[in-house]
Amino acid sequence: MAVSLDTTKLANYIDGKWIEPVKTTPVINPATGEEIVQVPLSGESSVNEAVAAAKKAQKEWALVPAPQRAEILYEVGNLLKERKERLSQLLTMENGKVLEEARGEVQEGIDMAFYMAGEGRRLFGQTTPAELKNKFAMSQRVPVGVVGIITPWNFPIAIATWKSFPAIVAGNAVVWKPATETPIMAYELAKIFEEAGLPKGVINVVFGSGSETGNKMVHHKDIRVISFTGSNDVGRNIASDCGKQLKKVSLEMGGKNAVIVMDDADLDLAVEGILWSAFGTSGQRCTACSRVIVHESVKEELEDKLLEAMKDLTIGNGLDESIKVGPIINKAGLEKIKSYMDIGKEEGATLLEGGYELTGVGYQGGHFFAPTLFTDAKADMRIAQEEIFGPVVSLIPVKNLEEAIEVNNGVSFGLSSSIFTRDVNRVFQAQRDLDTGIVYVNAGTTGAEIHLPFGGTKGTGNGHRDSGVQALDVFTEWKAVYVDYSGKLQRAQIDVD
Ligand code: UN1
Numbered sequence: 001m002a003v004s005l006d007t008t009k010l011a012n013y014i015d016g017k018w019i020e021p022v023k024t025t026p027v028i029n030p031a032t033g034e035e036i037v038q039v040p041l042s043g044e045s046s047v048n049e050a051v052a053a054a055k056k057a058q059k060e061w062a063l064v065p066a067p068q069r070a071e072i073l074y075e076v077g078n079l080l081k082e083r084k085e086r087l088s089q090l091l092t093m094e095n096g097k098v099l100e101e102a103r104g105e106v107q108e109g110i111d112m113a114f115y116m117a118g119e120g121r122r123l124f125g126q127t128t129p130a131e132l133k134n135k136f137a138m139s140q141r142v143p144v145g146v147v148g149i150i151t152p153w154n155f156p157i158a159i160a161t162w163k164s165f166p167a168i169v170a171g172n173a174v175v176w177k178p179a180t181e182t183p184i185m186a187y188e189l190a191k192i193f194e195e196a197g198l199p200k201g202v203i204n205v206v207f208g209s210g211s212e213t214g215n216k217m218v219h220h221k222d223i224r225v226i227s228f229t230g231s232n233d234v235g236r237n238i239a240s241d242c243g244k245q246l247k248k249v250s251l252e253m254g255g256k257n258a259v260i261v262m263d264d265a266d267l268d269l270a271v272e273g274i275l276w277s278a279f280g281t282s283g284q285r286c287t288a289c290s291r292v293i294v295h296e297s298v299k300e301e302l303e304d305k306l307l308e309a310m311k312d313l314t315i316g317n318g319l320d321e322s323i324k325v326g327p328i329i330n331k332a333g334l335e336k337i338k339s340y341m342d343i344g345k346e347e348g349a350t351l352l353e354g355g356y357e358l359t360g361v362g363y364q365g366g367h368f369f370a371p372t373l374f375t376d377a378k379a380d381m382r383i384a385q386e387e388i389f390g391p392v393v394s395l396i397p398v399k400n401l402e403e404a405i406e407v408n409n410g411v412s413f414g415l416s417s418s419i420f421t422r423d424v425n426r427v428f429q430a431q432r433d434l435d436t437g438i439v440y441v442n443a444g445t446t447g448a449e450i451h452l453p454f455g456g457t458k459g460t461g462n463g464h465r466d467s468g469v470q471a472l473d474v475f476t477e478w479k480a481v482y483v484d485y486s487g488k489l490q491r492a493q494i495d496v497d
Contacts, residue, residue, distance in 0.1 A: 002319070003089045009038040010183055012046055012207055013190040015053035016200025019046070021207075027183060030096040030327040031317040033365025039183040042208035047216040050175045050204035054146040055222050057201025058173035062143050069169050070120020075196035076165075077113030080106065087157065087188055089319065094182045095156060096327040096366075097281050098318035108158035109189075112450045112467065116165035119472065123170065131496060134486035141476035143171035144248065147225040148217040150210070150238075151186075153179035153329055154284045155229075159466070160189060162454065163227045164203060166471040174203045175223060177213050179230075181329055210234055218242060225250070227474055229286075229466070232387070232459060239462060250464035250474040252455055254387045255415030257445040258291035258396075260404045260430070263298050265420035269442060271305045273420065274393065277444030279313055279325050279371045283391040284333070286460075287416045287438070287446040291377075291384055293404045296397040303352060303375055303395065310353055313371050316362055327366045328390060334367040337390030341372070344383040349374040349394060379407040387413065401426055409435040414457030416445040437465070 011018040021040030029036050040046075061069070080087070088102040097105070125140035149163040156178060167174050178186035190205045206213055210230070218226055218241050227250040228238050235253040242249035259277065261270045277289040294302050318326035328334045334357065341355045354372030369390055377384045377394035384394050398404045408417050418440035419430040431439045437456035438448055448454050453465035464474050484490055 003086045005037055005090070005184065007037065010040060010187045010207060012040055012042060012050070013194070013203070013205040014046065014050045015057075015204065016194070025180060027094060027181070028330070029093050030329050031319070031366040036093055037184065039180050040207040041180070042206045042213045044216045046206050046208070047175070047213060047220060050206045051146055051220050051222050053201040054173035054175050054204055057199060058143070058145055058171070061173055061199060061202050062171040064171075066120040066123050066169060066171065068120075069171065070117040072196050072198050073113050073117035073120070073165055073169055076192055076198075077110055077117060079192045079196060080110045080113060083188070083192070084110065087185065090184050090188065091157060091182075092318045092326070094184045095153060096318055096329060098323050098326045099321060101281055102318070105155060105158045108450055109161040112158070112161040112165050115451050116169050119166070119469065120169050123472070130482065131492055132484070132486070132490045134484070135490060136483040136485065137480070139478050139480045141170065141472060142479045144475055144477055145172060145224045146222050147172045147174055147227065147475055148220070148223040149174060149176045150214050150217065150226065150228045150230065151176070151178050152230045153181035154281065154286070156182035156185040157189060159229050160186060162450065162467040162471060167227075167475040168198070168202060170472055170475045172475055173201060175217060176203060176205050177208060177210075177217060178205065180207065180209060183207050219245070221245075224248065225474060227466075228252070248474070249462065250466070251461045252286065252466055253460055254286045254389075255288075255413040255436075255456060255460055256291060256385065256387055256411040257287055257289050257413075257416040257436070258293050258408045258418070259289050259445060260408060260417070260419040261292060261294045261298065261302055262401065262404070262419065262421040262423070262426060263295040264422045265298070266422065266442070267298060267302055267305055270302065270420040271309050273418065273442070273444035274306065275309055275313070277418075277446040278393040279310075279391045280446065282325055282328055282369070283393075284329060284389050285446055287448065288389075289418070289445040290388055290393055292393055292395045293398055293407050294395055295404070296399060299375075299395065299397045303373075306373060307353055310371055310373065315358060315368055315370065317366070325371060325391060327368050329367075331367060333389065334369060337369050337388055337392060340383055340386075340388050340390075340392060344374050344377070344381070344394070347378075347381040347383065349377040349381060349383060354391070379410055385411055401429065405430065405433045409433075412459040415460040416440070416448075416456070418443060418445045437461075
Protein backbone atom coordinates (compact mmCIF):
# COMPACT_ATOMS: atom_id res chain seq x y z
CA MET A 1 0.00 0.00 0.00
CA ALA A 2 1.26 3.48 -0.81
CA VAL A 3 2.47 5.50 2.16
CA SER A 4 0.99 8.89 2.98
CA LEU A 5 2.01 12.01 4.84
CA ASP A 6 0.45 13.00 8.16
CA THR A 7 -0.23 16.53 6.96
CA THR A 8 -1.26 18.53 3.90
CA LYS A 9 0.93 21.46 4.90
CA LEU A 10 4.51 21.18 6.15
CA ALA A 11 5.67 23.37 9.03
CA ASN A 12 9.05 24.87 9.86
CA TYR A 13 10.81 23.23 12.82
CA ILE A 14 12.33 25.96 14.97
CA ASP A 15 13.51 25.65 18.58
CA GLY A 16 11.78 22.27 18.89
CA LYS A 17 8.40 23.67 17.79
CA TRP A 18 6.45 23.18 14.59
CA ILE A 19 5.55 26.63 13.30
CA GLU A 20 2.50 27.06 11.06
CA PRO A 21 3.48 28.76 7.80
CA VAL A 22 2.09 32.05 6.56
CA LYS A 23 2.91 31.56 2.88
CA THR A 24 3.20 28.21 1.08
CA THR A 25 3.72 26.71 -2.37
CA PRO A 26 2.77 23.24 -3.67
CA VAL A 27 5.14 20.28 -3.89
CA ILE A 28 4.50 18.37 -7.12
CA ASN A 29 5.07 14.68 -7.81
CA PRO A 30 7.26 14.88 -10.96
CA ALA A 31 5.91 11.58 -12.28
CA THR A 32 2.23 12.54 -12.17
CA GLY A 33 1.95 16.31 -11.77
CA GLU A 34 -0.15 15.80 -8.64
CA GLU A 35 0.21 18.01 -5.60
CA ILE A 36 1.60 16.07 -2.62
CA VAL A 37 1.74 18.74 0.07
CA GLN A 38 2.23 22.47 0.64
CA VAL A 39 5.66 23.72 1.70
CA PRO A 40 6.33 26.97 3.59
CA LEU A 41 8.04 29.90 1.88
CA SER A 42 9.82 31.48 4.80
CA GLY A 43 10.98 35.06 5.13
CA GLU A 44 13.65 36.83 7.13
CA SER A 45 11.86 36.56 10.48
CA SER A 46 11.82 32.75 10.35
CA VAL A 47 15.54 32.69 9.54
CA ASN A 48 16.22 35.08 12.42
CA GLU A 49 14.19 32.96 14.84
CA ALA A 50 15.94 29.79 13.72
CA VAL A 51 19.39 31.35 14.07
CA ALA A 52 18.56 32.74 17.53
CA ALA A 53 17.31 29.32 18.66
CA ALA A 54 20.40 27.63 17.23
CA LYS A 55 22.74 30.11 18.86
CA LYS A 56 21.20 29.52 22.27
CA ALA A 57 21.05 25.74 21.92
CA GLN A 58 24.61 25.45 20.59
CA LYS A 59 26.20 26.72 23.81
CA GLU A 60 24.68 23.84 25.81
CA TRP A 61 25.12 21.30 23.04
CA ALA A 62 28.85 21.97 22.75
CA LEU A 63 29.19 21.08 26.45
CA VAL A 64 27.57 17.68 26.01
CA PRO A 65 30.41 15.13 25.69
CA ALA A 66 30.78 14.08 22.06
CA PRO A 67 30.13 10.35 22.77
CA GLN A 68 26.78 11.40 24.26
CA ARG A 69 26.00 13.61 21.29
CA ALA A 70 26.75 10.56 19.16
CA GLU A 71 24.22 8.45 21.06
CA ILE A 72 21.49 10.56 19.48
CA LEU A 73 22.87 9.87 16.02
CA TYR A 74 22.78 6.13 16.74
CA GLU A 75 19.11 6.56 17.59
CA VAL A 76 18.57 8.60 14.42
CA GLY A 77 20.21 5.75 12.48
CA ASN A 78 17.90 3.19 14.09
CA LEU A 79 14.80 5.25 13.27
CA LEU A 80 15.95 5.75 9.67
CA LYS A 81 16.42 1.99 9.40
CA GLU A 82 13.00 1.30 10.85
CA ARG A 83 11.38 3.75 8.40
CA LYS A 84 13.50 2.95 5.37
CA GLU A 85 10.63 1.72 3.21
CA ARG A 86 8.30 4.58 4.13
CA LEU A 87 11.00 7.18 3.50
CA SER A 88 11.99 5.57 0.20
CA GLN A 89 8.43 5.69 -1.12
CA LEU A 90 7.99 9.31 -0.06
CA LEU A 91 11.33 10.11 -1.68
CA THR A 92 10.20 8.57 -4.96
CA MET A 93 6.99 10.59 -4.76
CA GLU A 94 8.68 13.93 -4.26
CA ASN A 95 11.84 13.43 -6.33
CA GLY A 96 10.81 10.85 -8.94
CA LYS A 97 13.86 8.57 -8.65
CA VAL A 98 12.97 4.90 -8.94
CA LEU A 99 12.27 3.00 -5.71
CA GLU A 100 15.43 0.93 -5.86
CA GLU A 101 17.51 4.10 -6.00
CA ALA A 102 15.40 5.79 -3.34
CA ARG A 103 16.13 2.86 -1.03
CA GLY A 104 19.81 3.26 -1.85
CA GLU A 105 19.67 6.93 -0.97
CA VAL A 106 17.98 6.32 2.38
CA GLN A 107 20.64 3.68 3.03
CA GLU A 108 23.29 6.38 2.54
CA GLY A 109 21.62 8.31 5.34
CA ILE A 110 21.58 5.25 7.61
CA ASP A 111 25.26 4.57 6.87
CA MET A 112 26.12 8.18 7.58
CA ALA A 113 24.32 8.12 10.94
CA PHE A 114 26.29 5.15 12.24
CA TYR A 115 29.55 6.34 10.71
CA MET A 116 29.31 9.84 12.18
CA ALA A 117 28.06 8.49 15.51
CA GLY A 118 31.35 6.58 15.63
CA GLU A 119 33.17 9.89 15.21
CA GLY A 120 31.73 10.94 18.57
CA ARG A 121 34.35 8.66 20.13
CA ARG A 122 37.14 9.88 17.89
CA LEU A 123 37.04 13.52 16.76
CA PHE A 124 40.79 13.17 16.96
CA GLY A 125 43.05 16.10 17.69
CA GLN A 126 46.84 15.93 17.85
CA THR A 127 49.46 16.21 20.54
CA THR A 128 52.87 17.36 19.51
CA PRO A 129 56.14 18.09 21.32
CA ALA A 130 56.53 21.69 22.44
CA GLU A 131 59.74 23.61 21.68
CA LEU A 132 60.33 24.33 25.34
CA LYS A 133 60.87 22.20 28.44
CA ASN A 134 57.92 21.40 30.67
CA LYS A 135 55.44 22.63 28.16
CA PHE A 136 52.63 20.67 26.53
CA ALA A 137 51.17 21.37 23.07
CA MET A 138 48.06 20.06 21.40
CA SER A 139 45.56 20.93 18.72
CA GLN A 140 41.91 20.02 18.96
CA ARG A 141 38.75 20.34 16.92
CA VAL A 142 36.15 22.73 18.33
CA PRO A 143 32.68 23.39 16.93
CA VAL A 144 32.26 26.47 14.76
CA GLY A 145 28.91 27.51 16.26
CA VAL A 146 25.79 27.96 14.16
CA VAL A 147 26.08 26.40 10.72
CA GLY A 148 23.79 26.90 7.73
CA ILE A 149 23.18 24.04 5.35
CA ILE A 150 21.47 24.39 1.99
CA THR A 151 20.61 21.09 0.30
CA PRO A 152 19.47 20.16 -3.24
CA TRP A 153 16.46 18.27 -4.58
CA ASN A 154 18.39 15.46 -6.29
CA PHE A 155 19.59 13.78 -3.05
CA PRO A 156 17.27 15.32 -0.47
CA ILE A 157 18.05 12.95 2.36
CA ALA A 158 21.58 11.66 1.70
CA ILE A 159 23.16 15.08 1.23
CA ALA A 160 21.28 16.43 4.25
CA THR A 161 22.83 13.68 6.37
CA TRP A 162 26.31 14.28 4.91
CA LYS A 163 26.12 17.81 6.24
CA SER A 164 23.94 17.76 9.36
CA PHE A 165 25.36 14.64 11.04
CA PRO A 166 29.00 15.75 11.16
CA ALA A 167 27.87 19.27 12.16
CA ILE A 168 25.83 17.91 15.05
CA VAL A 169 28.31 15.34 16.34
CA ALA A 170 31.00 18.04 16.35
CA GLY A 171 28.88 20.21 18.67
CA ASN A 172 27.34 22.74 16.29
CA ALA A 173 23.71 23.79 15.92
CA VAL A 174 22.19 23.77 12.46
CA VAL A 175 19.85 25.94 10.42
CA TRP A 176 18.83 23.92 7.39
CA LYS A 177 17.09 25.04 4.21
CA PRO A 178 16.06 22.08 2.06
CA ALA A 179 15.09 22.47 -1.62
CA THR A 180 11.43 23.47 -2.02
CA GLU A 181 10.96 20.75 -4.69
CA THR A 182 11.75 17.99 -2.15
CA PRO A 183 10.95 19.12 1.40
CA ILE A 184 9.34 15.90 2.61
CA MET A 185 12.61 14.18 3.45
CA ALA A 186 13.53 17.20 5.60
CA TYR A 187 10.20 17.10 7.39
CA GLU A 188 10.57 13.38 8.09
CA LEU A 189 14.19 13.74 9.19
CA ALA A 190 13.31 16.62 11.54
CA LYS A 191 10.65 14.39 13.13
CA ILE A 192 13.27 11.66 13.54
CA PHE A 193 15.70 14.08 15.22
CA GLU A 194 12.89 15.13 17.57
CA GLU A 195 12.00 11.53 18.43
CA ALA A 196 15.64 10.59 18.89
CA GLY A 197 15.86 13.21 21.64
CA LEU A 198 18.00 15.88 19.98
CA PRO A 199 17.67 18.94 22.25
CA LYS A 200 15.48 21.72 20.89
CA GLY A 201 17.24 24.27 18.74
CA VAL A 202 20.13 22.00 17.74
CA ILE A 203 18.51 21.48 14.36
CA ASN A 204 16.13 24.00 12.83
CA VAL A 205 14.46 23.47 9.49
CA VAL A 206 13.40 26.57 7.56
CA PHE A 207 11.69 25.86 4.26
CA GLY A 208 11.81 28.39 1.47
CA SER A 209 13.43 29.57 -1.72
CA GLY A 210 17.12 30.07 -2.29
CA SER A 211 16.72 33.68 -3.32
CA GLU A 212 14.81 34.59 -0.15
CA THR A 213 15.40 32.11 2.69
CA GLY A 214 18.81 30.87 1.54
CA ASN A 215 20.02 34.38 0.85
CA LYS A 216 19.02 35.54 4.35
CA MET A 217 20.98 32.63 5.82
CA VAL A 218 24.06 33.47 3.78
CA HIS A 219 23.95 37.06 5.05
CA HIS A 220 23.11 36.31 8.69
CA LYS A 221 26.02 37.41 10.85
CA ASP A 222 25.55 34.61 13.40
CA ILE A 223 25.80 31.81 10.85
CA ARG A 224 29.51 31.02 10.79
CA VAL A 225 29.60 28.38 8.03
CA ILE A 226 27.53 27.79 4.92
CA SER A 227 27.60 24.32 3.41
CA PHE A 228 25.90 24.28 0.01
CA THR A 229 25.24 21.69 -2.67
CA GLY A 230 23.51 22.88 -5.82
CA SER A 231 24.00 24.70 -9.09
CA ASN A 232 27.19 26.40 -10.15
CA ASP A 233 25.61 29.85 -10.59
CA VAL A 234 24.05 29.87 -7.13
CA GLY A 235 27.22 28.45 -5.57
CA ARG A 236 29.40 31.14 -7.09
CA ASN A 237 27.12 33.87 -5.73
CA ILE A 238 27.15 32.28 -2.29
CA ALA A 239 30.94 32.06 -2.45
CA SER A 240 31.34 35.74 -3.22
CA ASP A 241 28.75 36.77 -0.59
CA CYS A 242 30.51 34.64 2.02
CA GLY A 243 33.90 35.89 0.87
CA LYS A 244 32.92 39.50 1.55
CA GLN A 245 31.85 38.51 5.07
CA LEU A 246 34.89 36.26 5.64
CA LYS A 247 32.44 33.46 6.29
CA LYS A 248 33.58 29.88 5.83
CA VAL A 249 31.82 28.24 2.89
CA SER A 250 31.84 24.71 1.52
CA LEU A 251 30.52 24.23 -2.02
CA GLU A 252 29.66 21.19 -4.11
CA MET A 253 28.40 22.15 -7.53
CA GLY A 254 28.25 19.37 -10.04
CA GLY A 255 30.27 17.72 -12.73
CA LYS A 256 30.75 16.71 -16.34
CA ASN A 257 31.87 13.22 -15.50
CA ALA A 258 33.33 10.82 -18.03
CA VAL A 259 33.76 7.09 -18.39
CA ILE A 260 36.89 6.20 -20.35
CA VAL A 261 36.66 2.94 -22.29
CA MET A 262 40.02 1.60 -23.45
CA ASP A 263 40.59 -0.90 -26.27
CA ASP A 264 41.33 -3.69 -23.76
CA ALA A 265 38.18 -3.08 -21.67
CA ASP A 266 35.50 -5.62 -20.86
CA LEU A 267 32.93 -3.91 -23.07
CA ASP A 268 29.90 -5.62 -21.56
CA LEU A 269 30.92 -4.45 -18.11
CA ALA A 270 31.59 -0.95 -19.47
CA VAL A 271 28.10 -0.86 -20.97
CA GLU A 272 26.57 -1.78 -17.61
CA GLY A 273 28.62 0.90 -15.87
CA ILE A 274 27.69 3.56 -18.44
CA LEU A 275 23.99 2.68 -18.37
CA TRP A 276 23.80 2.78 -14.59
CA SER A 277 25.71 6.00 -14.14
CA ALA A 278 24.33 7.89 -17.18
CA PHE A 279 20.65 6.98 -17.02
CA GLY A 280 20.14 6.07 -13.36
CA THR A 281 18.35 8.90 -11.51
CA SER A 282 17.57 10.09 -15.07
CA GLY A 283 21.06 11.55 -15.15
CA GLN A 284 20.17 13.97 -12.37
CA ARG A 285 23.22 13.30 -10.22
CA CYS A 286 26.26 15.49 -9.77
CA THR A 287 28.21 12.30 -10.37
CA ALA A 288 26.25 11.21 -13.46
CA CYS A 289 28.22 10.08 -16.49
CA SER A 290 27.54 12.45 -19.37
CA ARG A 291 30.61 11.74 -21.51
CA VAL A 292 32.04 8.47 -22.73
CA ILE A 293 35.61 8.82 -23.94
CA VAL A 294 36.17 5.76 -26.07
CA HIS A 295 39.20 4.32 -27.83
CA GLU A 296 38.45 4.65 -31.56
CA SER A 297 39.12 0.96 -32.21
CA VAL A 298 36.19 -0.15 -30.01
CA LYS A 299 33.85 2.78 -30.68
CA GLU A 300 31.48 1.01 -33.05
CA GLU A 301 31.25 -2.12 -30.95
CA LEU A 302 30.53 -0.06 -27.85
CA GLU A 303 27.85 1.93 -29.68
CA ASP A 304 26.13 -1.27 -30.81
CA LYS A 305 26.22 -2.76 -27.34
CA LEU A 306 24.94 0.46 -25.75
CA LEU A 307 22.06 0.72 -28.23
CA GLU A 308 21.10 -2.87 -27.54
CA ALA A 309 21.22 -2.44 -23.77
CA MET A 310 19.26 0.85 -23.88
CA LYS A 311 16.25 -1.07 -25.23
CA ASP A 312 15.74 -2.49 -21.71
CA LEU A 313 15.45 0.92 -20.07
CA THR A 314 11.83 1.17 -18.99
CA ILE A 315 10.67 4.73 -18.35
CA GLY A 316 7.84 5.82 -16.07
CA ASN A 317 6.70 6.33 -12.49
CA GLY A 318 9.45 5.12 -10.16
CA LEU A 319 6.94 3.67 -7.70
CA ASP A 320 6.44 0.86 -10.21
CA GLU A 321 9.25 -1.62 -9.45
CA SER A 322 9.66 -2.54 -13.12
CA ILE A 323 10.68 1.01 -14.06
CA LYS A 324 14.37 1.81 -14.48
CA VAL A 325 14.29 5.51 -15.46
CA GLY A 326 12.03 7.97 -13.65
CA PRO A 327 10.91 11.50 -14.51
CA ILE A 328 12.79 14.78 -14.74
CA ILE A 329 12.28 16.93 -11.65
CA ASN A 330 10.29 19.76 -13.29
CA LYS A 331 9.50 21.60 -16.51
CA ALA A 332 12.52 23.88 -16.27
CA GLY A 333 14.79 20.83 -15.96
CA LEU A 334 13.11 19.19 -18.94
CA GLU A 335 13.34 22.32 -21.10
CA LYS A 336 17.05 22.62 -20.35
CA ILE A 337 17.65 19.02 -21.42
CA LYS A 338 15.58 19.51 -24.59
CA SER A 339 17.55 22.60 -25.54
CA TYR A 340 20.75 20.55 -25.65
CA MET A 341 19.32 18.31 -28.40
CA ASP A 342 19.43 21.15 -30.94
CA ILE A 343 22.73 22.39 -29.57
CA GLY A 344 24.29 18.94 -30.01
CA LYS A 345 22.95 18.48 -33.55
CA GLU A 346 23.97 21.99 -34.63
CA GLU A 347 27.45 21.40 -33.28
CA GLY A 348 27.73 18.34 -35.51
CA ALA A 349 27.36 15.44 -33.10
CA THR A 350 25.27 12.48 -34.28
CA LEU A 351 22.12 11.65 -32.33
CA LEU A 352 22.05 7.84 -32.19
CA GLU A 353 19.17 7.26 -29.80
CA GLY A 354 16.54 9.18 -27.81
CA GLY A 355 16.47 12.95 -27.92
CA TYR A 356 12.76 13.38 -27.26
CA GLU A 357 10.23 13.96 -24.50
CA LEU A 358 7.76 11.17 -23.74
CA THR A 359 4.10 12.07 -23.70
CA GLY A 360 0.77 10.23 -23.79
CA VAL A 361 -0.46 7.23 -21.84
CA GLY A 362 1.61 6.55 -18.72
CA TYR A 363 3.36 9.90 -18.91
CA GLN A 364 0.53 12.41 -18.36
CA GLY A 365 1.25 15.15 -15.89
CA GLY A 366 4.90 14.18 -15.55
CA HIS A 367 8.10 15.19 -17.31
CA PHE A 368 9.83 12.30 -19.02
CA PHE A 369 12.79 12.29 -21.37
CA ALA A 370 14.09 9.35 -23.36
CA PRO A 371 17.62 8.12 -22.54
CA THR A 372 19.76 9.78 -25.19
CA LEU A 373 23.00 8.87 -26.89
CA PHE A 374 25.06 11.22 -29.04
CA THR A 375 28.16 10.00 -30.81
CA ASP A 376 31.14 11.52 -32.62
CA ALA A 377 31.08 14.44 -30.25
CA LYS A 378 34.15 16.64 -30.01
CA ALA A 379 35.66 17.45 -26.65
CA ASP A 380 34.99 21.18 -26.95
CA MET A 381 31.31 20.96 -27.96
CA ARG A 382 28.81 22.39 -25.49
CA ILE A 383 27.14 18.98 -25.03
CA ALA A 384 30.57 17.70 -23.96
CA GLN A 385 31.39 20.66 -21.73
CA GLU A 386 28.22 21.79 -19.92
CA GLU A 387 26.27 20.02 -17.19
CA ILE A 388 22.94 18.94 -18.75
CA PHE A 389 21.55 17.17 -15.66
CA GLY A 390 19.50 14.69 -17.62
CA PRO A 391 19.73 11.25 -19.28
CA VAL A 392 22.04 12.40 -22.07
CA VAL A 393 25.46 10.97 -22.82
CA SER A 394 27.93 11.88 -25.56
CA LEU A 395 30.58 9.57 -27.01
CA ILE A 396 33.94 11.15 -27.81
CA PRO A 397 36.40 8.96 -29.76
CA VAL A 398 40.11 9.21 -28.88
CA LYS A 399 43.36 7.59 -30.05
CA ASN A 400 45.07 6.63 -26.80
CA LEU A 401 45.10 6.94 -22.99
CA GLU A 402 46.98 10.24 -22.99
CA GLU A 403 44.32 11.82 -25.19
CA ALA A 404 41.55 10.27 -23.07
CA ILE A 405 42.98 11.82 -19.93
CA GLU A 406 43.42 15.17 -21.63
CA VAL A 407 39.78 15.13 -22.80
CA ASN A 408 38.59 14.03 -19.36
CA ASN A 409 40.44 16.91 -17.73
CA GLY A 410 39.48 19.48 -20.38
CA VAL A 411 36.26 20.61 -18.70
CA SER A 412 35.60 23.19 -16.02
CA PHE A 413 34.38 20.56 -13.52
CA GLY A 414 36.28 17.85 -11.66
CA LEU A 415 33.97 15.64 -9.62
CA SER A 416 34.10 12.04 -10.81
CA SER A 417 35.75 9.97 -13.54
CA SER A 418 36.12 6.34 -14.48
CA ILE A 419 38.25 4.07 -16.62
CA PHE A 420 37.50 0.62 -17.97
CA THR A 421 40.70 -1.27 -18.75
CA ARG A 422 42.36 -4.57 -17.86
CA ASP A 423 45.85 -3.08 -17.91
CA VAL A 424 47.22 -2.40 -14.43
CA ASN A 425 49.69 0.16 -15.77
CA ARG A 426 46.86 2.17 -17.30
CA VAL A 427 44.91 1.91 -14.04
CA PHE A 428 47.69 3.49 -12.03
CA GLN A 429 48.48 6.14 -14.62
CA ALA A 430 44.81 7.09 -14.86
CA GLN A 431 44.18 7.29 -11.11
CA ARG A 432 47.17 9.60 -10.86
CA ASP A 433 46.38 11.85 -13.81
CA LEU A 434 42.58 12.14 -13.83
CA ASP A 435 41.86 15.57 -12.38
CA THR A 436 38.74 14.72 -10.37
CA GLY A 437 37.97 14.27 -6.67
CA ILE A 438 36.69 10.75 -7.28
CA VAL A 439 38.12 8.11 -9.66
CA TYR A 440 36.59 4.71 -10.40
CA VAL A 441 38.29 1.77 -12.07
CA ASN A 442 36.05 -0.71 -13.91
CA ALA A 443 32.89 0.91 -12.52
CA GLY A 444 30.67 3.83 -13.56
CA THR A 445 31.02 7.37 -12.21
CA THR A 446 28.36 7.14 -9.49
CA GLY A 447 28.16 5.31 -6.19
CA ALA A 448 30.38 7.16 -3.75
CA GLU A 449 30.49 5.62 -0.27
CA ILE A 450 29.85 7.85 2.73
CA HIS A 451 33.08 7.21 4.63
CA LEU A 452 35.24 8.58 1.83
CA PRO A 453 35.56 12.26 0.97
CA PHE A 454 33.01 13.48 -1.60
CA GLY A 455 33.80 16.50 -3.74
CA GLY A 456 35.91 17.62 -6.63
CA THR A 457 38.42 19.90 -8.23
CA LYS A 458 38.03 23.08 -10.31
CA GLY A 459 34.43 24.33 -10.81
CA THR A 460 32.98 21.46 -8.80
CA GLY A 461 33.69 23.17 -5.52
CA ASN A 462 36.06 25.20 -3.43
CA GLY A 463 38.32 22.54 -2.01
CA HIS A 464 36.16 21.28 0.84
CA ARG A 465 34.68 17.81 1.03
CA ASP A 466 31.32 16.42 2.10
CA SER A 467 31.10 13.11 3.95
CA GLY A 468 34.15 11.13 5.07
CA VAL A 469 36.09 12.26 8.09
CA GLN A 470 37.07 15.26 5.94
CA ALA A 471 33.55 16.70 6.41
CA LEU A 472 34.57 17.49 9.97
CA ASP A 473 37.00 20.09 8.64
CA VAL A 474 34.02 22.11 7.40
CA PHE A 475 32.22 22.03 10.73
CA THR A 476 35.14 22.47 13.14
CA GLU A 477 37.87 24.98 13.83
CA TRP A 478 41.32 23.88 14.91
CA LYS A 479 42.35 25.26 18.27
CA ALA A 480 46.02 25.11 19.35
CA VAL A 481 46.49 24.86 23.12
CA TYR A 482 49.80 25.34 24.98
CA VAL A 483 50.11 24.41 28.65
CA ASP A 484 53.30 25.61 30.28
CA TYR A 485 53.98 23.77 33.52
CA SER A 486 57.54 25.08 34.08
CA GLY A 487 56.39 27.67 36.61
CA LYS A 488 58.28 30.45 34.86
CA LEU A 489 57.83 32.59 31.78
CA GLN A 490 59.31 30.74 28.82
CA ARG A 491 59.44 32.72 25.61
CA ALA A 492 58.90 30.67 22.44
CA GLN A 493 61.60 31.03 19.78
CA ILE A 494 63.81 32.93 22.30
CA ASP A 495 64.38 30.81 25.42
CA VAL A 496 65.29 27.75 23.45
CA ASP A 497 68.78 26.95 24.76
C1 UN1 B 1 24.95 13.96 -5.96
O1 UN1 B 1 24.56 13.69 -7.08
O2 UN1 B 1 25.07 15.15 -5.62
O3 UN1 B 1 27.98 8.93 -5.67
C2 UN1 B 1 25.23 12.96 -4.92
C3 UN1 B 1 26.77 9.02 -5.89
C4 UN1 B 1 25.83 9.17 -4.72
C5 UN1 B 1 25.70 10.60 -4.32
C6 UN1 B 1 25.43 11.57 -5.43
N1 UN1 B 1 26.32 8.37 -3.64
O4 UN1 B 1 26.33 9.00 -7.02
